[in-house]
Amino acid sequence: MATTIAAIDVDGIAATLAARPEAALAVAVRRAEGGLAGGAGAAAAARLLGVDVVALAGAALPREHSIFTTGVVAVPSADAVRRVVVVDIGELPPGRVLSGDALFGAALAASRAADGAIVSLLGLEVADAAGLRLVAEGHAAGAWRYRREGAPLVARAEAECVIATTGIADAARILHRARIAADAVAWVRTVVETPPNLLGPRAFADAVASFAADCAGDAVSIAVWDEATLAERGFGGTLGVGSGSVNPPLVIELRVNGSGLVTALAGKGITFDSGGLNLKRDLGEISWMKTDMAAAAAVAAAVIAAAALGGSGPLHAVLPVAENMPGGRAQRPGDVVRHPDGRTTEVVDTDCEGRLVLADALAWLVAARPARVIDVGTLTDSGAVGTAFWGCWGTSAVLAEEVLAAGRAAADPGWSLPLHESYAELLTSRVADIANTSVEGPDTGQLAATYLRAFVGDVPWVHIDNGSSAWLERDAAPWPAGPTATPVRALIELLVSAGE
Structure with a gap:
């Protein structure tokens, strides 16, 4: 089964979360002078959940941590107790856009921590189509698991990933390319992990x-x-x-x-x-x-x-x-x-x-x-x-x-x-x-x-x-x-x- 990746507009986040009570919500925070700071994703999460996401991140992340460190917190909401995965994307001066490495790595780390379905707000941090593609590929890479039972040579990342975006044209085409690349990565990782007596x-x-x-x-x-x-x-x-x-x-x-x-x-x-x-x-x-x-x-x-x-x-x-x-x-x-x-x-x-x-x-x-x-x-x-x-x-x-x-x-x-x-x-x-x-x-x-x-x-x-x-x-x-x-x-x- 191929990785399931979809995109929604920022206005559709609430409905998407309501339909997926089991899904974790992924949010990025950055290090700033005096502590942590949030971007567009943290602001959207605060509106949705009615909590200070940056403060949650400060409590969830270890005091001494590095880029791509994650923390998971449970936040009560109207429909369910929502798991929120916060991920450190490093230092980002105001006005600067995230690098491709930071986007891919943060998405990978967030999906590893979520270990299941995820609604990602990392797409709100991207500046262009290339950034959206890297977020999607990172989430797919983080969702991959080697499946020991059954047929190991056809294992794929199977967790659903929905990415919120804003202002990115032709998201469907971008995600199609991301899915193909994600399947290629999943296949390589699977055959490389396969025991040598089977391969x-x-x-x-x-x-x-x-x-x-x-x-x-x-x-x-x-x-x-x-x-x-x-x-x-x-x-x-x-x-x-x-x-x-x-x-x-x-x-x-x-x-x-x-x-x-x-x-x-x-x-x-x-x-x-x-x-x-x-x-x-x-x-x-x-x-x-x-x-x-x-x-x-x-x-x-x-x-x-x-x-x-x-x-x-x-x-x-x-x-x-x-x-x-x-x-x-x-x-x-x-x-x-x-x-x-x-x-x-x-x-x-x-x-x-x-x-x-x-x-x-x-x-x-x-x-x-x-x-x-x-x-x-x-x-x-x-x-x-x-x-x-x-x-x-x-x-x-x-x-x-x-x-x-x-x-x-x-x-x-x-x-x-x-x-x-x-x-x-x-x-x-x-x-x-x-x-x-x-x-x-x-x-x-x-x-x-x-x-x-x-x-x-x-x-x-x-x-x-x-x-x-x-x-x-x-x-x-x-x-x-x-x-x-x-x-x-x-x-x-x-x-x-x-x-x-």
Whole structure:
């Protein structure tokens, strides 16, 4: 079931609340000199409930709190005892509008706290259509729960959300786009959270096909390449990574027709990463390696959502999918694999497997001469950007800025990091064209990006590393621990805005 999101005019709030006695009322407050202050939403709530909402917030929120902290209070009203969720949106000087990050984060935090149906007054704080869309997407993200019973691969956020707005034209169209993006985010978070014994390569391919059919109908064509096809097409990196598993590797290819220049995309899809023969030694890390397909999931969902929304231009995505396991047939340190362009890689470390499968995909994609190519992989900890950003490297400053701008607009931010020719010296090999990492120092996002750079030629290219942001080991406001689906919203923004 898809997220239920609707908009009402400010004059319809009272009737909406009366019809939904179980729904929580979400209100934003901001920090001001001397305490808390309210905006249009707090004023509307005060009129509806006959109470000082800012004073309620002061009592409900901890004395020492940070942005996106929430509090829940029960307010008696004529028809029911109403739960009011107050959320701190940070400092906002008078006359300033809320940032997209603040709107999305506040809505996400409010829906997490409500844990059910919600009537949101956060829409009264927005200045434009983009703000309304981010409020809607944030509420949907906050409502998402992984459903362990039944069919885990089709879980969706199901709580109803009604957003009060004023002065926003064409709200129905805006919310339609928000629903598509919200379903893409929910799907990614669901497959990333799914236990790895339930989501091997074939099950992941089936999940992609099912979501495409549900979300975009026949607007996306999907092909799945088996091992024989991978061998025929020279995907030696993918075959090597998957050789230790009883579940064969495969590639998922997605195509969206359209007019204009082709955007090519690649996504790393390792459904479980043990590290291979270079077995991961950190129990804390290996326990969540079911998430190593988060990049492929994000690329698939973005392509499908863009197709559902229409006007993205032609898209071509290649997603190598494998399990990286030890075993008698497993790839060894020192092996050499060949990619579709004939280039060879020495496998110095079998736990640097994501770049091997992405090298296959990139070499295959650039042979068709797309206008631009973007790859996404959970390769490293994304440099020094922490959990709040994905890392971004590229050969085209123009394309990199387009990708980063899309992230800013979608409140799904990235951070640009440098490529420097000196890193290439660390990847030399005596037996192959390149090594997949260096034995001379720690593996880094820059080193992984430098490796991938060798496979794109002169096609404008950007590499996104979502290794630190796609999965959170602990809560990081406004997100709870677990999957975040980043950078799917940034990619949707990029692909859809490029076709507008």
